[in-house]
Amino acid sequence: MVKEKKGAAGVILDSESAAHKTIKFWTRVKVTSLENGKSTTVKILDRGPYVQGRILDMVKTAFSKIHNPSKGIFRGKIEWPIQS
Structure with a gap:
């Protein structure tokens, strides 16, 4: 049986979940x-994340x-609010 992980927002993480130190919970980015x-x-x-960089x-x-996924990291940008 796979143990489901709860995030700091108090809900089980799903396939669209992410972690950020300061962006408000439930924000879509x-x-x-x-x-x-x-x-x-x-x-x-x-x-x-708690990994430097x-x-x-x-x-x-x-x-x-x-x-x-084997790459592990990539250079990217984060945008919010999302423009429709």
């Missing part, structure tokens, strides 16, 4: 890779929409 131009939208549901942690499912 657009993350775009500066390396390949791909982007995805995630919800801030947790706090972090990182700005945002994304769940593996969201990360894989932009890059191969």
Whole structure:
């Protein structure tokens, strides 16, 4: 059985979850890779990252929409509020 992880927002993290140290919980942000131009939208549901040099942690499912998960990190930009 897979243990579901709860984020700091008090809810179970889903396939669109991300962690940021200061962005308000439930904020939807657009993350775009500066390396390949791909982007995805995630919800801030947790706090972090706590690794020097990182700005945002994304769940593996969201990360894989932009890059191969084995890469681990990429140069990107974060935008909010999201423009329709």
